[in-house]
Amino acid sequence: MTNFPVSPDKSPAFVHTSGVKNRQRWSIAGSLAVLALMVPTAVFAQAAPAVAPADVDAPPVARPQPNAPPRRLAPPPQLPALQAAPPAAIPPAPAADPNAPADPNAKKEPSVEEKALRGVVAIERAGQPLSLGVTLAGDGRILAALSPLGSGNDLEARFADGSVARVKLGHHDRTWDLALLVPQSGRWTEGLVASTRDPLRTDATIRGFAMGPKGKPGVSQMVIRGRKNLLGADDATLANAFELGSRISPLDLGAPIIDEDGRVVALLGRGCSPNEGRPCTPVAFGIPINAIRTFLRSVPPTAVAPAAWLGIQGSSEVGMFAKGVRVQSIHPDSPAAEAKLKGGDASVSDMIIAVDGVPVTSPEQLAEVIRTHAVGEKVPLTVFGQGKYRQVTVALRQAPDPRAAPKAPPAHPAELPTLGDAAPPTQARPKADALDRRR
DSSP: OOOOOOOGGGOHHHHHHHHHHHHHHHHHHHHHHHHHHHSOHHHHTSOOOOOOOTTSOOOOOOOOOTTOOOOOOOOOOOOOOOOOOOOOOOOOOOOOOTTSOOOTTSOOOOOHHHHHHTTEEEEEETTEEEEEEEEBTTTOOEEEESGGGTTOOSEEEEOTTSOEEEEEEEEEETTTTEEEEEESSOOOOOOBOBOOSOTTSTTOOOEEEEEOGGGOEEEEEOOEEEEEEEEOGGGOEEEEEEEEOSOOOGGGTTOEEEOTTSOEEEEEEEEEEEETTEEEEEEEEEEEHHHHHHHHHTOOTTOSOOOEEOOEEEEEEEOSSOEEEEEEEEOTTSHHHHTTOOOSSTTTSOEEEEETTEEOOSHHHHHHHHTTSOTTOEEEEEEEETTEEEEEEEEOEEOOOGGGSOOOOOOOTTSSOOTTSOOOOSOOSOOTTGGGOOO
16 A cells, blocks of 8 residues: 655644754755865865666665654764875985086096196106106205216206206216206296105005106006115115016106105116126116105205396385385396386386285395296286386396306395396205105
8 A cells, every 4th residue: 555645734743854854954965065165176086986787786765654753864974184285205315326427517636646747747858858857845946867867968857737947957966866957947836745654564555657658757557565775876885775566667767656645755766786696787766765865965055946037226115106116227138128127217217016916115025026936937017107007027037147247336235136246046055855845
């Protein structure tokens, strides 16, 4: 028998049930609307649950029965509280790839060997390489082997930048095969210093230098076997000389042997290895540092580089617009004359204010600054004359021989050399351990 719904005006229970259902429906609809506003779009972007196929039997839907008590609906499931997503972690910087190509624009730090090469020179005669040598740091003179130099005349030194300077033999020791060469123009400042470490220790890293193509020095391997007594010139004993285990070319004589810090532990020389009952065998050996120091202590005071010479006489002056050294007279064959400096009366002469940016206010100070530069060096002078400032470049030279120059009035002892007089020596007797002095 079919049950039909009872008219609402005839059943109070039905009216009550309908009202409850309507309120529940509105409550559920409101909750869904709020959730739709709060839940992120991504929640709704998820795939919808699959719909059951049509041929699958669905459970029967319960129909409301008349006069049945109101059914309480379960509350809608609560979604978890919405929280802000944690910020994404910043990925760590990628580690440097050791196999990645190096930046071609990055400045590469020179190695110890490359730095030491700056102090190694090639000794030549008429453009032909003879041997190698090493510049003494802070000194500018060159230590070399004596045996490859022959007569010691017409020698030149080729420096790391390719420049060439004429050199003279200032001092020598035939026993230890040592020579000190004095450059006659210019001064190379990138020299080497002596090592205080034992080259025979087990952890030592020893390097040498060899004459390369076109007379350019290069780094070479070096093995020191130990110490041995050898024979030098005139059959003199070379005590505790370094015995080498590397092949040495005659062109390599005079080259320094350096440690891992780039400091000199020995110098290549030529000696003789004694043989019982037979003539001695010529060999290359390492001249130890103590022998080099003894040699440098014996260098005479005259074995110094020539002093730079400007060729003027002057006096201190303080004017309204400048103060410096007023040029009173100029040697006719001097760097100052070639630079067209003007001397004489204050109304027409020049005043030297600075030398290479160094202010000078007295003849003594001017002389001191000039002598810090080398023969052959081009030095800028700041000059004030005729009411104007200007810059003049002078090429410094050695003072001429006073015996070949005309007589001139004597100058004050503290002033620059008298016209025609030789410049006084600028270097006293070389100090002990000249190889130890830094630049």
